[in-house]
Amino acid sequence: MPNVSRRLLPLVPVVVLAVAILSFPSLAPNPYILSSGIVVLNYAVLATAWNFVGGFTGYISLGHGALAGLGGYATGLLVTKAGMPAFVALIAAAVLVAALAVPLGMAALRVRGASFVIVSIALVLILLLVFQSWASLTGGSRGLVVPRPFPSLLRPEHHRVFFFLYGGLLALALLTWWIVDRSRFGLGLKALREDEDKASALGTPTFTYKLIVFVLSATFTALGGGLYALWFGDLDPVFQFSVLTGSYLVLMALLGGVRSLYGPLVGALVVGTALEYFKGSFGNTPLHLVATGVLLAVVVLVMPDGVLPALAAGWSRLRRTSQTSIREVTAAELRDQRTSAASAASGSARSADSAGFAGSAGSAASGAGATSPGTDAGVSERASAHERSGGGGGKPDSPGRRDQEARR
Amino acid sequence: MTLATENLRKAFGGVVAIDGATVEFQPGKVNALIGPNGSGKTTFFNCVTGMIRADSGHVRFGGHDVTRKAPHAIARAGVGRTFQLCRVFPRMTALDNVLAAVRPGGFPKALRGARNPDEIERARTWLTRLGIEHLADVEAREMSWGQQKLLELAGVLMAEPETILLDEPAGGVNPALLDRIGALVRELNSEGRTFVIVEHNMDLVMSISDHVVVFDRGRPIAAGPPSVIRTDERVLGAYLGV
Numbered sequence A: 001m002p003n004v005s006r007r008l009l010p011l012v013p014v015v016v017l018a019v020a021i022l023s024f025p026s027l028a029p030n031p032y033i034l035s036s037g038i039v040v041l042n043y044a045v046l047a048t049a050w051n052f053v054g055g056f057t058g059y060i061s062l063g064h065g066a067l068a069g070l071g072g073y074a075t076g077l078l079v080t081k082a083g084m085p086a087f088v089a090l091i092a093a094a095v096l097v098a099a100l101a102v103p104l105g106m107a108a109l110r111v112r113g114a115s116f117v118i119v120s121i122a123l124v125l126i127l128l129l130v131f132q133s134w135a136s137l138t139g140g141s142r143g144l145v146v147p148r149p150f151p152s153l154l155r156p157e158h159h160r161v162f163f164f165l166y167g168g169l170l171a172l173a174l175l176t177w178w179i180v181d182r183s184r185f186g187l188g189l190k191a192l193r194e195d196e197d198k199a200s201a202l203g204t205p206t207f208t209y210k211l212i213v214f215v216l217s218a219t220f221t222a223l224g225g226g227l228y229a230l231w232f233g234d235l236d237p238v239f240q241f242s243v244l245t246g247s248y249l250v251l252m253a254l255l256g257g258v259r260s261l262y263g264p265l266v267g268a269l270v271v272g273t274a275l276e277y278f279k280g281s282f283g284n285t286p287l288h289l290v291a292t293g294v295l296l297a298v299v300v301l302v303m304p305d306g307v308l309p310a311l312a313a314g315w316s317r318l319r320r321t322s323q324t325s326i327r328e329v330t331a332a333e334l335r336d337q338r339t340s341a342a343s344a345a346s347g348s349a350r351s352a353d354s355a356g357f358a359g360s361a362g363s364a365a366s367g368a369g370a371t372s373p374g375t376d377a378g379v380s381e382r383a384s385a386h387e388r389s390g391g392g393g394g395k396p397d398s399p400g401r402r403d404q405e406a407r408r
Numbered sequence B: 001m002t003l004a005t006e007n008l009r010k011a012f013g014g015v016v017a018i019d020g021a022t023v024e025f026q027p028g029k030v031n032a033l034i035g036p037n038g039s040g041k042t043t044f045f046n047c048v049t050g051m052i053r054a055d056s057g058h059v060r061f062g063g064h065d066v067t068r069k070a071p072h073a074i075a076r077a078g079v080g081r082t083f084q085l086c087r088v089f090p091r092m093t094a095l096d097n098v099l100a101a102v103r104p105g106g107f108p109k110a111l112r113g114a115r116n117p118d119e120i121e122r123a124r125t126w127l128t129r130l131g132i133e134h135l136a137d138v139e140a141r142e143m144s145w146g147q148q149k150l151l152e153l154a155g156v157l158m159a160e161p162e163t164i165l166l167d168e169p170a171g172g173v174n175p176a177l178l179d180r181i182g183a184l185v186r187e188l189n190s191e192g193r194t195f196v197i198v199e200h201n202m203d204l205v206m207s208i209s210d211h212v213v214v215f216d217r218g219r220p221i222a223a224g225p226p227s228v229i230r231t232d233e234r235v236l237g238a239y240l241g242v
Ligand SMILES: Nc1ncnc2c1ncn2[C@@H]1O[C@H](COP(=O)(O)OP(=O)(O)OP(=O)(O)O)[C@@H](O)[C@H]1O
Pocket: A356, A357, A382, A383, A384, B012, B015, B016, B017, B035, B036, B037, B038, B039, B040, B041, B042, B043, B044, B084
């Protein structure tokens, strides 16, 4: 590929995304489709925000629904109880949630793997209880009504404005993720995702890094939740503090691919659209929960890296086979193959001469070419044998009422 | 800078892995730490580098007490280490593995691009020196055990540590690579780096070290030049179980 077009290639998705977002409100045949578009964009924002933690650090959070809920309630309460202008309240709510994310992160990020998943679920359940029972402030299960920020706008116009607001927020989240991804900070995060102890032994302040990226993630999640409150205008603790939201986000990010910038967005488009479609055609059945669960299992088993990387791998494999058929192996490559074969052989011979840890050493040696991401930390030394589960088998909670019913 | 411990102790439940170890390594030299399986050598490294917290006692590096410091702080103070079961970042390329050891600096400096040309140049120099430059763009998980061990060392060296702890560098490598690692340690030492090497291969230990500390049941039982240690009766006893 010529150099110029390779340099311009990353701009293609940016342009496609911009065109899609700018044209969708005009193309949507009716306000209901447009509002479904907002729901999907909301998911895209939340899934991208989730991926600051899930993608960079490998910590699977099912609690992000609660952070969105906090953003929504904080925005709603700042508007209704403190009388703030809507968008000032939105920003203030995000700042509040970010501040709260510091102690939350300090507590939750101390545990890894499955324990972290459980802590994140606990966060949701605790907040659900608090917001349900503190009725004098939150309206309890009767809900909190948030006045519309633009009372003069008709419903389709209202949707259109919020669609663009969500588009802007999504762009901001993607830009931030991209900046982190290519930075030294990002490399440190990716290192700790692979092996936290190893990263710290190389000088990465792992805990601080996890905390910073968690706060960043919480901020974008709160902005998404706050925008939802302003758009939807009605908050119910059961939907705002639902493990289901977190599970959807996990599914979307895993499906699209947590290691790629657009992965969660693609996942949100697929899953979000499917959810909206199922709700529209079949109404309130637990069927979509089953479908979600099955899809999650399939993704984790078949495409652990998600759709985008799977497509990219398939594409490069196609190109490589067409290349190797006309290419000759150079002498240097032959030599490399020989040396790596030789050292691999000596690696497996190792278990014979060092009896003290023969078992584990042997498996590590023979696993040199096949260390899977989920087990790499498991092949670590006993002293730091924290288990780190790779996938987040988030089980959706009991089917709650749908929150789309009341959509205006 | 001198690395030393004072009355270091660490128990796992009823198992006392380190039992009041007072050790002083010689700065600027190649030190060896030997002892039977389970004598606490790896646990000692883990305590010294902050990976696990000692129950009591002190670790000093260059006169500073680093006992309760976090691993990254100890690493930044100048102590690098490898792991007994070689640890690299499996899904990163060799080049990224080495770049991950660059000090990111505080914010907003840490938000600058990770692929800084100068750092890439430096990383490639280390890969070249360890003979794995041709694997720069290969993911670590696709490399052989021996190559991964070299890569791990390249990462440690990238962080420019003053003192380097190696946990069984010869474990599982072929004789040719063994010689290369021995020569490399000598070379790096002559450039001013201090080494502490845990190793069961006595030929390697005796040929490259200046000072040997012998562990048995979590504490040093002998220390001295290799020629003396080779004939020390307590050492023979600990190894042969007499
Ligand atoms: N995380 C842990 N939990 C429980 N016991 C441990 C742990 N780590 C080490 N031990 C115990 O502490 C003792 C010392 O182990 P250590 O790994 O430090 O020995 P070593 O000298 O490095 O042995 P080797 O030469 O076989 O590597 C052993 O009895 C071991 O079982």
